Amino acid sequence: ALPPPSGLTRTTCPYCGVGCGVLAAPDGRIAGDTEHPANKGRLCSKGTALGETLDLPGRLLHPEVGGKRASWDAALDAVAEGFRRAQSELGRDGVALYVSGQLLTEDYYAANKLAKGFLGTSNIDSNSRLCMASAVAAHKRAFGEDVVPGLYEDLEEADLVVLVGSNLAWCHPVLFQRIAAARAVRPSMRLVIVDPRRTPSAEGADLHLGIKPGSDVALFNALLAHLHDHGLTDHAYVYAHTQGLDATLTAAHADAANAAERTGLNPADLATFLRLFAETPRTVTLWSQGINQSETGTDGANAIINCHLLTGRIGKPGAGPFSITGQPNAMGGREVGALGHVLAGHLDWSVPGEADLVRQHWNAPNLATSPGLKAVDLFRALGAGRIGALWVMATNPAVSLPEAEVARDAMRRAPFLVVSEVMRDTDTAAFAHVRLPALGWAEKDGTVTNSERVISRQRAFLPPPGEARPDWWIIAGVAARLGWGANFAWPDPAAIFREHAALTGLGNNGTRAFDISGLAGLSDADYAALPPTRWPVPAEGATTPRFFADGAFPAGRARFVPVAHKPRPEGDGHLTLLTGRLRDQWHTMTRTGGVPRLMAHKPEPELVVHPADAADLPDGSLARIASHAGASAVLRLRHDTGQRRGTAFAPMHWTAERAPAARINGTIPPAVDPVSAQPALKSARVA
Ligand code: SF4
Secondary structure (H helix, E strand, C coil), X not given: CCCCCCCCXXXXXXXXXXXXXXEECCCCCEEECXXXXXXXXXXXXXXXXXXXXXXXXXXXXXXXXXXXXCCHHHHHHHHHHHHHHHHHHHCHHHEEEEECCCCCHHHHHHHHHHHHHHHCCCCEEEHHHHCCHHHHHHHHHHHCCCCCCCXXXXXXXXXXXXXXXXXXXXXXXXXXXXXXXXXXXXXXCEXXXXXXXXXXXXXXXXXXXXXXXXXXXXXXXXXXXXXXXXXXXXXXXXXXXXXXXXXXXXXXXXXXXXXHHHHCCCHHHHHHHHHHHHCCCCEEEEECHHHHCCCCHHHHHHHHHXXXXXXXXXXXXXXXXXXXXXXXXXXXXXXXXXXXXXXXXXXXXXXXCHHHHHHHHHCCCCXXXXXXXXXXXXXXXXXXXXXXXXXXXXXXXXXXXXXXHHHHHXXXXXXXXXXXXXXXXXXXXXXXXXXXXXXXXXXXXXXXXXXXXEEEEECCCCCCCCCCECHHHHHHHHHXXXXXXXXXXXXXXXXXXXXXXXXXXXXXXXXXXCCCHHXXXXXXXHHHCCCCEECCXXXXXXXXXXXXXXXXXXXXXXXXXXXXXXXXXXXXXXXXXXXXXXXXXXXXXXXXXXXXXXXXXXXXXXXXXXXXXXXCCCCCCEEEEEECCCCXXXXXXXXXXXXXXXXXXXXXXXXXXXXXXXXXXXXXXXXXXXXXXXXXXXCEEEC
């Protein structure tokens, strides 16, 4: 890459899984990085406003113990003592870490090493559980490993792009801009939106399928049956590289018989979609939270993958299933194993010998021996007294978890809660016994991985404010106080990255896709200058931009997964509440909420309903919604004929501090996908 223009630092946007390259300066100048493959110079409204978030009011600038300012020594001593005490009273699994896709890969790696390697517990889960756990589970079921086969260029090279449960125009705007630009050059390229809402992504699309919530499995089962019945099966590929088709087709045909009724679609629209997909070999199906955040999220993702396996449309230019992640480094967390059910480096407890490789690499005789608690269960265990010490890093579960009141109550009663944060007064930090000031975006140094497997450097261009420190440094400080200093004696993030990269090559004879052992020997200078780099980067052998066109699956053969539509309740006088993001806001608004021009887009939380579902409430009324969980929220009502009858939409951003009555995830029951344990944040029934 070319050196950045004078005074600018080449770094990465912290907001979403597109992972755009940014040029940034301490005086607030921001520009898209034309050298970065994800955005090629583009930025969205949030990225463009990054310069207005550098001087956030309300930063946490000093460690605090018991609400009082403390030295780092005293704070780290308190954390170590709290964790030691909890484990002596409750055993190894009496402690937990709840971390975040906001962490850099090096921070994530250090947290996972502390938990699984040295505290000896797998009770470490990430807010990525709320975001893409169903995609991870679907990849593992189908391919044998969590791998996104394609890259963003495929979205431009496709002749048909299908967006499922993704308002890409608002949630991953630069990727949507890339698709729009490709369509402008090549008008024959088709765009289909599958979403109960007519979102901004549907404007200008060739077809919008306003599907019933939760009927994605039925839609893609109908598609699988249609493709097979119309001779579109790639028999050579299926025969040579897959298994399980017969049982999967039986399940698919059962749903296909009644697909229009199951999906709530106009039969003509459904037929158009089936025909478009069938006649277009270069098809990318991209999915996001509309699939993942569901009690059938993993099945929905596998239903999509099944269609691509059947037709051999995978890992080819312009063709493949594509999961897009929400957070900037959700992928990095998956890579280092910072979820309760996986080891580091895509290694797996279920594969003989792989746990030993991690144990030896870390010199960690007490390595956890089995998977740990996942987000919702982790906070339940806290509430039930089975977790005596919890450390929350860079996330706000008091707002973002389903049935958030239950999590708040658990944290309020927690014997020992540590919060590492950029901001002092988050809803979660209010319950903390120890608050640890962490570095923010402009001050941190490390790497992130975006949705197309590109590892990018995030580089500091501002000095640490107050006494804030890197997350990895804080974790290493606690580890040292617990007696493991030699195992965490990294001088800088480059050393952590090398250790992480070396681990990914252990025992890999070419069957594991994730391998960056070729980066394990980076010098400090190479690491500092690392250009955006797509994995795999094996120490030996060739790299590849895409996976699986050759049928070389980590599982040996790819697996078709039989899935069946599960009808949801409807017609009982309730609405199905769909939740999601707004164009100009990020998560719980800690950063974007302070920028007036971003707030101007949607200044207050709105409940969007079809006018026929709220005929007695004029547009602009205040509306209270009440869920089966007995929780409620109050929002400004807005009529929109693009909202599917029987559904409502509300944004998930507002916190107790900004709008206590509009914390929407408090109204969501804690149901989870049984395979991935991802909360079904889009399935509340509300009155
Ligand atoms: Fe940042 Fe995502 Fe916008 Fe790119 S698309 S500038 S990564 S928020």
